[in-house]
Amino acid sequence: MSSYGSGERTILHVDVNSAFLSWEAAYRLQHGASLDLREIPSVVGGDRESRRGIVLAKSIPAKKFGIKTGEVLWQARSKCPNLVVVPPDYSLYLQCSNALMELLSQYTPLLERYSVDECFLDITHSLRGRSPLTIAREISQRIKNELGFTVNIGISNNKLLAKMASELEKPDKIHTMFPSEIPEKMWPLQVNELFMVGRRTAAKLNMLNIFTIGQLANASPKFLTAHFKSYGKLLNQFAWGIDDSPVNPYASEAKGIGNSTTTPFDVDNEREALLYLLSLVETASSRLRRANLMAGVVSVSIRKTDLSFSSHQRRLPVPTDNTESLFKAASALFKELWDGSPLRHLGVAFSSLCSDGFYQISLFDEGRILKNKNLDASIDAIRTHFGSTALIRGSFVNSGIPPLTGGVMDGFPVMAKPALKGGYR
DNA sequence: TCTGGGGTCCTAGGACCC
């Protein structure tokens, strides 16, 4: 249900074109580079040495070679031998993202940061006599002039259609996708272009002879429910452009906090695995404390060299934000989970979060908890003031394992996801 | 030659309670 009753809304979706790559290009031009990465075949990609060799963002010329996001770098290079590859700089991207959000917030307080490079704006009550298109043009122009990169903007009456509109022709374009335009602009698209239709669902739909969004719209809800459960109903609604979820400025309240890492070499012994786990817990738990949250559930995940994934989680007797307690829980979980086969990836996540203001503790533990709290707070403060490596645990010295792992985009709000039952929120 | 790292939500099955 919209917070504005039954009136029609005006929603914009702003999407940065090839975000990481555009931001790299803009930064380099501002710092004296003569080459614009956006105009040549180029990608932002991780380094192969530490086994993070995938394409994170690509230029449009690179796209013309068939290079895809998520693809391994050697494959991308084989498609385009002259490909320019630049490493990612996450702190730069966070700054660019913040600057974008700051600019957009001048247009409406009803702004939802959907991801690092995407934003929804409800401008229903911010039009002041101007047309949505006029506002979109001004936003687009200002971003180009003031920030140095381009965006796509989608305009419609709900978030789903605004997002579908912004995905049309790129870059630097403004599109509308009002309900009356759905048959012409959305229904001819392949079904995988629809928001929430991923690889698996698209394949399943194709097997059922549904290839376009129009065919999905015309499939009977009963048929879809039989094959996709509650998901089927959602897909059918989305194909008709139905979505009444509000633009929610508070969607960024975290429900889970986690860190994970692909190790540069296979981990085959418990000592090293636990050190990685500790370094992940250090980072994740300090994020927890910075957000004034405590974790009720700890979860550990691993990926083996065959890329198989598994996880193990447990509810804690009492929620905590203490590094030591969280690490104890994580190492116990790891020992139960791991069968000794070599690992390429380890992760730690905290969920069932609650505010650290009022939580239940047993009276017995109160003194110890207070002491741990003070210790964590002191360590956090030293790392904040003197750098994250100012204080490291002795066990990491000469271990070859970084004392703090993860948190590359720390400070960035989490993304909201659709709740199947009521459209998405 | 192995596919990153950060999230959200749903489902199925089991335990347990009344």
Add this chain to the structure above:
DNA sequence: TCTGGGGTCCTAGGACCC
């Protein structure tokens, strides 16, 4: 002595998003 049935909580796995 015909194992009914509703509800909650928990966990692992899988789908999706950027």
